[in-house]
Amino acid sequence: MRTLALLVLSVALAGCATNPVSGSPDFVLLSENQEIELGRANDPKIRAQFGLYDDPELQAYVQRVGERLAAQSHRPDLIYRFAVLDSPDVNAFALPGGYIYITRGILAYLQSEAELAAVLGHEIGHVTARHSVKQYSAATAASVAAAIFLRTQAGQDLFNIIGNALISGYGREHELESDRLGAEYLARSGYNPNAMIEVVGVLKNQEEFEKERAKAEGREPRIYHGVFATHPSADTRLQEVVAEARRHAVTDQPRLGRDEYLKHLDGLVFGDSAKSGVRHGASFYHREMNFAVTFPEGWRVENSPSAVTAFDAGRDAVVQMRAEDLNKRGTPRDYMKTRLKLDDMKDEKPVPGIGLPSHSGIARLSTPFGRRDARVAVVFQGNRAFTFFGASKKDLSAHDPVILAVAASLHPLTAEEQRIAEGLRIRVVTAGPRDTFAGLAKRSPVTNYAESVLRLINDRFPDGEPRKGELVKIIE
Structure with missing residues (x-):
């Protein structure tokens, strides 16, 4: 017990620090230098996982808006790095030490520079209040205590401890604090802090629609972690923190920047990108690898860096496709024997109805349904081998x-x-006198929920129509 007390005391003493926002003592186990090093070490991992969106002008614009807010934050001495990630997911998050990321997916739903600033301000709030460091410290302290009682060693990795928080949020209190800080930084930077409420409303509409759509399609929804359970119009605490931020206003004419924002958004990739492959209906197309493949109607197609996977509506059957470069001449059957190590196959035969070199067989494999018989097929196209695994x-x-x-x-x-x-891109056009979202949807290549999607990206969900002469986003 004496050892336990000494260890807990030493952890507590090591963790005394002043919170940059409140000025009160904080329990943290990382110095500021260690915090910055965590961000620096993990930034390459984020960039490798998602990739940066290839638009230098947009990247520079987001950096400028972010720096304007960061200069008015509680930690203006940090060098903040803002990056647009090439992901269709609707999200934004921050690493310790000033590394802040926003996806192109969320940019499609924002309406102005002020709303962009609201999202970035929220994430800056997580950095200035050291939310990830607090999460890390609390988890590490709990791990140390467990190690003392269990006489085991405690070792924790940043992504094991706070990785889920980066994507899913830090809990109601920390998220509300980040909204409060973000609203304050908006006001100090010449934006209307009401943009925080407006952007939460836009993202709440997207969240509710996305949850219904994801449920119908049997997948996880793509939503922003900072959105609360209720709509902002009914969230009293959010209304209060934004109202409090108005006392920091520096101008009677706050910046909106709608036209400037939409100018940078024109041409933004929407949904799947050509670089990673495009899903369209039941088919999948890959520009750089020059192939197309079609799955049955009604199957849910999922794309990842390593494979394309499709499930039927009841998730009773699955087909997964992988591609690898060929480095040695041979036949598809040779490939199955040597590269896939399938020595014991039955019902071997070429793939029926295809003109490309192919071979298939049934083998006993681990599948999403357990270990059972699976159909394996290999098709050669160019210098690549495409392998299909199917199970029921x-x-x-x-x-x-x-x-x-x-x-x-x-x-x-x-x-x-x-x-x-x-792939699809957002185009910014001027609305005509007879334009409606229903009419624009009929001319859109979006295959599902086209009218709802157009309403959401223009903040007119669930009703409302374009006004003559205003700039609206369409998808081409």
């Missing part, structure tokens, strides 16, 4: 023809498919 929760024979049909659909892009493989 029930008898494989019920879905085997479907799995083989997916493999047979692989082909180089046609001229029309090359256009589709470029």
Whole structure:
């Protein structure tokens, strides 16, 4: 017990620091230099995982807006780095030490520079209040205490401790504090702090629609962690912290910057990017790898850096496709034997109905449904081997023809498919006197919920129409 008391006391003494926002003592186990080093060490991991969006002008614009806010923050001496990530997810987050990220996915739903500033201000608030450092310190202290009682060693990694918070949020109190700080930084920077309420409203509408859509499609929703359970119009505490921030206003004519923001947004990639592959209906197109493949209608297609995976509506069957470069001449059957190590196959045969070199067989493999028979097919196109793995929760024979049909659909892009493989982009246009979102949706290449999507990205959800002469976002 004496050892325990001494260790707990030493941790507590080591963790005494002054909070940059409140000026009160904080329990933290990282110095500011260590905090900055954590951000510096993990920034390359974030950039490698998501990739930076390829638009230098947009990147520079976001950096300028972020620096304007950071200069008015409680930690203006930090060098802040703002980056737009090439992700369709609707999110923004910050690493310790001033590394702040915003996805192109969330940019599509914002309406002005002031709303962009509200999102960045919220994330700056997480940095200035040292929320991630507090999370790290609390988890580490708990780990040390557990180690004392269990006589084990405690070791924690940044992403093990705060990784979920970076993506999913820090809890109601810390998120509200970040909104309060963000609203204050808005006011001090010449923006209207009401932009915090406006952007939360925009993102809350997107969240509610996205949750319903994701539930219907059997996937996880893409939503921003900073949005609370209630709509901002009914959130008394949010209204109070924004009202408090108005006393920091530096101008009677706050900056909105709608036209400036929309100018930078014109041409923004919406949804899947050509670089990672584009889903369109039941098909998948990849520009750089020059291939297209079609899954059955109604199947949910998911794209990741390592594979394209599709499930049927009941998630009773799955097909996964992977691609690898070929480094040695041979046949698809040789590839299955040597590279895939499939020595014990049955029902071996070429993929029916395809003109490319192919081979397939049934092998006993680990699948999402447990270890069972799976159809494996390999198709050569150019210098790549495309491998298809298909399995069923029930008898494989019920879905085997479907799995083989997916493999047979692989082909180089046609001229029309090359256009589709470029993906969708946001265009900013001037609304005409007869324009409606229903009419704009009919001319949109968006295949599902086109009118709702257009309303959401223009902050007219669930109703409202374009006004003659105003700038509106469409998707082409």
